[in-house]
Amino acid sequence: MDERNVRILQAVAELGTGSPDEIAEYTDIPKSTVHYRLSKLKEDGVVTNDLLDVDLEQLGLDITVVTEVTAEYDEQYHEEVGEKLADIEGVNQVYFTMGDTDFIVISHLSDRKMVHRLISDYESIDEVVRTSSQFVVETVKNESYPLNDFEFDTLIEAVDDD
Amino acid sequence: MDERNVRILQAVAELGTGSPDEIAEYTDIPKSTVHYRLSKLKEDGVVTNDLLDVDLEQLGLDITVVTEVTAEYDEQYHEEVGEKLADIEGVNQVYFTMGDTDFIVISHLSDRKMVHRLISDYESIDEVVRTSSQFVVETVKNESYPLNDFEFDTLIEAVDDD
DNA sequence: ATTGAAACTTGATCGTT
DNA sequence: AACGATCAAGTTTCAAT
Numbered sequence: 001m002d003e004r005n006v007r008i009l010q011a012v013a014e015l016g017t018g019s020p021d022e023i024a025e026y027t028d029i030p031k032s033t034v035h036y037r038l039s040k041l042k043e044d045g046v047v048t049n050d051l052l053d054v055d056l057e058q059l060g061l062d063i064t065v066v067t068e069v070t071a072e073y074d075e076q077y078h079e080e081v082g083e084k085l086a087d088i089e090g091v092n093q094v095y096f097t098m099g100d101t102d103f104i105v106i107s108h109l110s111d112r113k114m115v116h117r118l119i120s121d122y123e124s125i126d127e128v129v130r131t132s133s134q135f136v137v138e139t140v141k142n143e144s145y146p147l148n149d150f151e152f153d154t155l156i157e158a159v160d161d162d
Numbered sequence: 163m164d165e166r167n168v169r170i171l172q173a174v175a176e177l178g179t180g181s182p183d184e185i186a187e188y189t190d191i192p193k194s195t196v197h198y199r200l201s202k203l204k205e206d207g208v209v210t211n212d213l214l215d216v217d218l219e220q221l222g223l224d225i226t227v228v229t230e231v232t233a234e235y236d237e238q239y240h241e242e243v244g245e246k247l248a249d250i251e252g253v254n255q256v257y258f259t260m261g262d263t264d265f266i267v268i269s270h271l272s273d274r275k276m277v278h279r280l281i282s283d284y285e286s287i288d289e290v291v292r293t294s295s296q297f298v299v300e301t302v303k304n305e306s307y308p309l310n311d312f313e314f315d316t317l318i319e320a321v322d323d324d
Numbered sequence: 325a326t327t328g329a330a331a332c333t334t335g336a337t338c339g340t341t
Numbered sequence: 342a343a344c345g346a347t348c349a350a351g352t353t354t355c356a357a358t
Contacts, residue, residue, distance in 0.1 A: 003318050010314040013307050016211030020335060030344050037342095044273050049178030051204035053329065058321060061313060062258060064209065082302035090313060104228055104299065110316050123217055126240060137257035137266065140244035145175050147216065147270075151223060151252060152172040154272050156165050160221060182352065190325055197353065199325095 001046075001057070004029065009038055009047075009054065018052045051145065061108045065115055066135040068101040071127045078102070081127045088121045090114060101132070163208075163221070166191065170199055171209075171216065182215045213307065223270045227277055228297040231262040233289045240264070243289050250283045252276060263294070 011026040012018055020038065024031035041047040046058045056062065071081045078096060085105055086094045093106040105122075109115055115136070122131050173188040174180055182200070186193035203209040208220045218224065233243045240258060247267055248256045255268040267284075271277055277298070284293050 001317075006314055006317045009309060010311070012213075013309045015313075016213055016215075016307075019214065021333095031335080032337090032344050032346095033342085037346090039336090050180065051174075051178055052307075053178075054307075059311075060308070060317065066257060066259070079302075086303035088243065089310065091303070092305045094302035094308075095228060095297070096302050097228070097297040097299045099297055101297070103302070104297065108313070110320060111311065114316065134255070134257040135261055135263070137259045138243075140256035140258050140265070141248035141253070143177075143254045145214075145216075147171060147175045147221070147223075148251065148254070149172070149176075151270070151272065152168055152175075154276065155163075155168045155222065158272060183350095194328075194353085194355095195326055198327090201353095 005035075005041060005046075008034060009041075009059075011053055012068050015150055018050070053145070055069075056108055056139065058143070063109045063111065063115060064137045065107045065109060065118065066137055067105045067118075067122065068132050069103040069105055069122060070100070070129045070132065071102045071125075072129045073102075073127045077127065079120055081125065084125050085122070088118065090118055167199055167203060167208075170196060171203075171221075176216050180212070215307070218301065218304065222272050223275065224273045226299045226301055227269045227271060227275060227280065228299055229266055229267045229269075229280075229284065230294050231265040231284060232262070232291045232294065233264045233287075234291045235264075235289045239289065243287065246287050246289075247284070250280065252280055307318055 007027050008023055008029070011023045015022050016037070020031045021032045023032045024028075027034070038047065044058070046055055047053070048055060069085065071078070073081050082094055082096055082103060085091060085103055086107060090107045090109055091105055093109055095104040096102065097104060105120055109118065119131065122128055166169070170185055170191070174187045177184050177188060178198070178274050182193045182196045185196045190198070197312050200209065210217060231247065233240070244256055244258055244265060245268055247253060247265055252269045252271055253267055254270055257266040257267060258264065265324065269280055271280065284290055
């Protein structure tokens with residue numbers, strides 16, 4: 001991995017496409033070089049398919065943190081708190097729950113320093129009362145494309161044509 | 163949504179590509195029709211970018227379940243239990259933790275019936291002691307491409323060229 | 325809305341540095 | 342490993358249904 005590869009992957013995330021042409025324009029790297037780099041990333045297993053899913057460990061994002069956040073808020077503000085959490089850099093998923101905990105937040109990070117930064121970012125939100133059950137976890141399965149055969153069968157039964 | 167659209171999205175998940183050609187072959191739908199359908203899915207916001215991320219709510223997968231699973235197992239079997247959990251149909255993410263809870267499991271499902279099925283699938287695993295903190299949650303943010311500007315900056319600093 | 329075939333754009337390849 | 346020029350391959354469009 002070097003900076004150029006990271007910039008290519010960054011362009012993918014930013015543009016939402018894997019087109020060598022668009023990536024080339026965005027990064028100012030010639031498109032044949034972009035193509036060469038992307039092929040190599042696939043060959044090395046960093047990028048795992050045509051949808052450009054990435055292997056987090058190979059990128060050094062081995063730390064996944066699952067945090068349960070409790071917040072103090074009026075009914076009408078839970079959306080606002082959720083968005084504040086979502087805006088924290090490094091946060092990938094935010095779920096709102098209706099149990100003891102209010103939010104479950106998931107982040108993929110590169111090192112411990114970033115974990116500390118994340119925690120202090122949580123604490124800087126006024127409404128956040130406490131962050132409990134901070135799990136640093138090992139990823140067993142991470143299916144980015146959220147649909148599987150099971151769901152498809154259900155969906156096919158369920159769909160009313162429109 | 164109709165069955166044909168679902169089958170196209172299923173092909174995307176199965177093949178790991180958005181190529182009209184490959185999808186056409188897999189589904190036996192003519193490639194120009196596949197193209198027409200995919201364009202419409204993008205236009206309607208069901209598919210949100212060239213990487214073919216999907217809007218779960220629009221697909222009727224509005225129920226996300228986060229489950230904390232505790233298991234009884236010898237040290238060498240935690241991998242096996244993790245895989246059993248990952249194999250359950252409808253399970254999208256599995257994280258192994260080193261706290262009180264052993265696994266955090268995330269699923270996207272279409273209705274309550276499926277939630278019950280999921281729970282009974284957990285219970286059918288020998289080593290699973292209990293499933294606690296079953297949260298049915300509302301998705302505030304779900305970023306499937308797991309990389310963001312924050313991480314990219316960190317990565318660019320961190321990378322040693324290889 | 326569907327499709328086969330035509331038109332076109334693009335990604336992949338190759339040879340050179 | 343990088344890259345500009347070239348070509349094959351793929352996608353997109355179109356007209357008819």
